Structures are given as structure tokens and as C-alpha cells.
Amino acid sequence: xxxLVQFMATGRRKTAVARVIxxxxxxKIVVNHQPFxxxxxxxxxxxxxxxxxxxxxxxxxxxxxxxxxGGGIHGQAGAAQLGIARALVIFNAELRSRLRQGGFLTRxxxxxxxxxxxxxxARKRFQFSKR
Numbered sequence: 001x002x003x004l005v006q007f008m009a010t011g012r013r014k015t016a017v018a019r020v021i022x023x024x025x026x027x028k029i030v031v032n033h034q035p036f037x038x039x040x041x042x043x044x045x046x047x048x049x050x051x052x053x054x055x056x057x058x059x060x061x062x063x064x065x066x067x068x069x070g071g072g073i074h075g076q077a078g079a080a081q082l083g084i085a086r087a088l089v090i091f092n093a094e095l096r097s098r099l100r101q102g103g104f105l106t107r108x109x110x111x112x113x114x115x116x117x118x119x120x121x122a123r124k125r126f127q128f129s130k131r
Contacts, residue, residue, distance in 0.1 A: 007090045011083030014111055016071030020083030022091060025063030031080070032068055045077040052085040055102045056095050082107060 007022040029036035029049070040046045049066075053059045064084065068076040085104035089096050099105050113122035120126055 007087040009083045009086035009090060011079040011081065011086060011107075013078030013082065013108055014071045014075035016068060016075035016079040018066050018068040018076060018079035018083045020067075020080060020087050021065040022062045022084070022087040023065070024061065027060035027062065029064045029066070031066040031076075040073065040077060045073065048077045049080045049084070051081060051102070052088055052099060052104045055104065056088060056098055058088065078108060 005024060009020050011018045011020060031039040036046065036049075040049065050059065053062070066080045066083065068080060070076075071079070081104065085099050089099060089105070096105070115121050
């Protein structure tokens with residue numbers, strides 16, 4: 001039996017987590033057991049997920065399995081992007097500098113700021129009345 005070659009990595013964005021598995025193949029992408037095109041309905045999200053592959057000119061060389069959980073669709077797309085970039089570095093360490101220059105290996109630290117007590121939200125206050 002031939003050994004299964006695969007590269008696994010995890011990506012995170014906001015509260016979303018994506019576990020990514022890269023396998024040599026013909027470029028099929030599956031997200032949560034659904035076709036890529038139906039899971040990410042907008043072209044912008046699909047492009048965001050594929051940016052690391054486009055940047056390294058490896059489109060169509062890998063079958064990608066993504067297991068995304070938490071957050072929303074945009075956060076999951078960002079998490080999948082980071083996971084794919086990290087898996088590509090595991091596949092070939094020479095790609096690290098190209099991916100780093102493209103900004104694909106940096107985890108976006110922005111997250112929702114917590115609501116503060118005595119306020120309406122994180123920043124918004126209740127209306128002030130002098131009299």
C-alpha cells in the first residue's frame with residue numbers, strides 16, 4: 001500500500017479555526033464536506049482562500065480539505081488562507097520567504113473588542129444629560 005502524503009496545518013482568524021490538509025492532486029478544494037464554490041458563495045472569498053496558492057504558482061497541484069469551525073464565513077475564509085499558507089511551508093520550506101512577503105503567514109490579531117460595563121458597547125456610551 002502506498003503511503004499517503006499529506007501536509008496538515010491550522011489557521012485562525014477572529015473566532016474561526018480552520019484545519020487544512022494538503023494532498024498532491026488536481027486542485028479540488030472541499031470545505032466542511034461541501035464543494036468549495038457552494039461553501040464560499042462570493043468570488044472575493046474564494047479568491048482570498050486561494051491567494052497563497054496563486055502567489056506561489058501552485059494552483060491545481062494540491063487537493064485541499066478544509067475543516068472550518070466558529071466565527072462567520074469571512075473569518076473562516078481568512079483562517080483557511082492562513083492554514084493553506086502554513087501547510088505550504090510544511091510542504092516546502094523555501095516558500096516561506098515568498099509567503100511572508102505576501103503577508104500570508106501573519107495571523108491577523110484583530111478581534112471583537114469586549115463590551116464594557118456602564119456603556120452601550122465597546123466604545124459607545126449612553127447619552128449624557130447635563131440637566
